Amino acid sequence: MAVIQAIDICKKFGDLEVLHNVNLDVEKGEVVGIIGPSGAGKSTFLRALNHLETITSGKIYVDGHLLDDRVNGINRTNLPKKKETEILLEMGMVFQRFNIFPHKTVLENVALAPQKVRKLSKPLAEERAKELIARVGLTDKLDVYPAKLSGGQLQRVAIARALAMEPKIMLFDEPTSALDPELVGEVLSVMRSLAESGMTMLIVTHEIAFAREVANKIIFMSGGEVLEHGAPRQLFENAQNEKTRAFLNAVL
Amino acid sequence: MEKVMEILRQMSGWVDPLVKSSGITLSLSVLSVIIGILGGTFIALGRISKNKLINKVCGGYIFLFRGTPLLMQLFFIYYALPLAIPAMTLNNRFVAALIAFSVNSAAYQAEIIRAAIQSIDHGQAEAARSLGLTPNQTMFLVIIPQAIKRMIPPIGNEFIMVLKDTSLVSTIALVDLMKRTSQIQSSQATALVYLPSAVIYLIFTGVFTWLFNRLEHHHARYE
Secondary structure (H helix, E strand, O other): EEEEEEEEEEEOOEEEEEEEEEEEEEEEEEEEEEEEHHHHOOHHHHHHHHOOOOOOEEEEOOEEEEEEEEEEEEEEOOOOOHHHHHHHHOEEEOOOOOOOOOOOOOHHHHHHHHHHOOOOOOHHHHHHHHHHHHHOOOOHHHHOOOHHOOHHHHHHHHHHHHHOOOOOOOEOOOOOOOOOHHHHHHHHHHHHHHOOOOEEEEEEEEHHHHHHOOEEEEEEOOOHHHEEOOOOOHHHHHHOOHHHHHHHHOOO | HHHHHHHHHHHHHHHHHHHHHHEEEEEEHHHHHHHHHHHHHHHHHHHHHHHHHHHHHHHHHHHHHHHHHHHHHHHHHHHHHHHHHHHHOOHHHHHHHHHHHHHHHHHHHHHHHHHHHHOHHHHHHHHHHHOOOOOOHHHHHHHHHHHHHHHHHHEEEHHHHHHHHHHHHHHHHHOOOHHHHHHHHHHHHHOOHHHHHHHHHHHHHHHHHHHHHHHHHHOOOOO
């Protein structure tokens, strides 16, 4: 069964349609790379799944739960707020600009939501946070404030922070786009090991080589639509759509 | 030399009454700014609120109290209100002044607090939301702690303005530092009394400037 099922997602800003009938099925353990030119709607689509953007119409199922069923912007699911939050927490989000809380140490950043949302005791939340911070290789930075960290380290903290809520799916919105080139590798290696551990992942990325290596499925978006999707090998070596070929020629 | 000694002897006689009256100046400014911060926080949150009515009411409050003279507000509360509604007569001048300064300061501080809150990168709220924090948790655990550091310099500025504006209370015959200064000036026909009086004001503003700098420094420790 699909962990995420998006059906005919449309999103309009006034007259501008930024997503047009986007469909996507993500199976458990699948790693999906979403690629395409700037302004294709990739990030908007990812953010819509997590309710950071509101879609105009379409349906979204997460782990079998109907999260959105919208027509003309009106949600017909009538989910109670608590249930909605619960479903949304199945998805962890990693942002392009990290969005780490600057007034909290690394440990506090990761342990905050489990304490306040999951109501874990502080010692338990911190114990689990330490395990996750170890997993992203930052045990020596536990009590450091974010201002002292590099972009690559911040993004690894952000990944640990999202994992602390024990999501079933991880959404990555251009996780390496704001990084200096020499810092990209450390973030990709954390993501690679996460993929190998069986985490379901949706990754909007410009790192084509990484998507090709790690993803099971590639979605090519342009102009708010999914123009092509398939296994990486098929899509990269034998693209059917003219626009996909043009994009791949430009970036590869 | 003898002349200088004579002046110093005269001035030392004023120190005691001036310092005593400055208690009113100091307590009025400190209390008004504290009440102003509390009230201003609620008004600022109202201004940010998506609820149109709350938003308009808070906007109207700021428009009214920032847009009319503080002296007018003070007169209105102490002199005019009892004429209109006898039950609202305030016999205590200090309480009347405190109310006028607090409601006025709240209007200014609401804008300081609102601007500081809205200056925090929107990504912070998005991250908090994606972690499941409620809007209230997001505001009080993530946004406001970061905004406080940005509020401190303008609130320090506001405090110093209020400290000096308290001299307006002499108009409702409340004996603050300014009122005592002008009393001594007219009873003893001397201009010299302004010197120790100004020094006391400068000591107050100097000490509080230092305090606010320390506070700002403390809140910048994570940067």
